[in-house]
Amino acid sequence: AQNPKTLTIANRTLERGEMLAHRFNGRAIRLADLPEQLASFDIVVSCTASSLPIIGLGLVETAIKSRRHKPMFMVDLAVPRDIETEIGRLDDVFLYTVDDLGAAVQTGMENRKAAVAQAEAIIETRVQSFMHWVDTRSVVPLIQDLHESSEAMRMIELERAKRLLAKGENIDVVLEALSRGLTAKFLHGPQQALHNAHGDERARLVALLPQLFRTKR
Incomplete structure (x- = not known):
């Protein structure tokens, strides 16, 4: 979100988390405290260097139940992934990964290329019409x-x-x-x-x- 009401940084060490949170007027929690507080977040963006997922299916299912199935938006920027793939199958979770974002960027580029080609065709038509008008005026x-x-x-x-x-x-x-x-x-x-x-x-x-x-x- 462009203007979130609150911003929370979860880090393995609270001190580092607080340093980053201070830059964005947010607050910090220990990563170990995430299971207890996950239900309070509408948007979760994860990007750690962990070799294994740090957010599992059971954890998110519990959070969704606590939220009374209020939707949760999750973005996994980590490679390998921080969020288990199965979570994306939950009805109340919208999970996007690096691959999804890459596909969106590619689609955007293709759309822009198509728009450019269309614009070039329109310009070419207008130029030809103008040149015809000039020839006619001559x-x-x-x-x-x-x-x-x-x-x-x-x-x-x-x-x-x-x-x-x-x-x-x-x-x-x-x-x-x-x-x-x-x-x-x-x-x-x-x-x-x-x-x-x-x-x-x-x-x-x-x-x-x-x-x-x-x-x-």
Whole structure:
């Protein structure tokens, strides 16, 4: 816990335990007194150099019974283990060992790697979208010029059609002349460019014009 109400250090020698407990505003007990006081602890963290477990199944079962089966959280950081493995099977005990913590760390690392990969994919997508937007913006002036040029052609042919109608020309004849005039003006530029081009430039235009005008060739 980040802010435990009380902190107790159990050590084989009381003096050393008190020195450590003083640093954390806790209290110290002898390790030999642990069986009598184990039931009072909600969280137990053990890490000794003992070659044999110091907290056995029977001891914890007794403590859990005294606690009226209030859950106990136990962490065994010792190698070899301080807490008997069988204790982890008790319903009211949550036991974690060095192996469990290592697995949790590994899982956390894998999750972070997956998150990094996902973030990289998102960044790559955003970068591509941005670059596409930049490329699109670079042709905006050209598109504007095309619109202005086309609008100028349209206005010329429209004014001509209005004059013909004002003179009393047949509307079908005027519309035919309007459509032919617009077609001729729109195609004049590409036809002129194709006529004046040579070699590789002409080959590029020949490949490009069908895409621009959506012809069958």
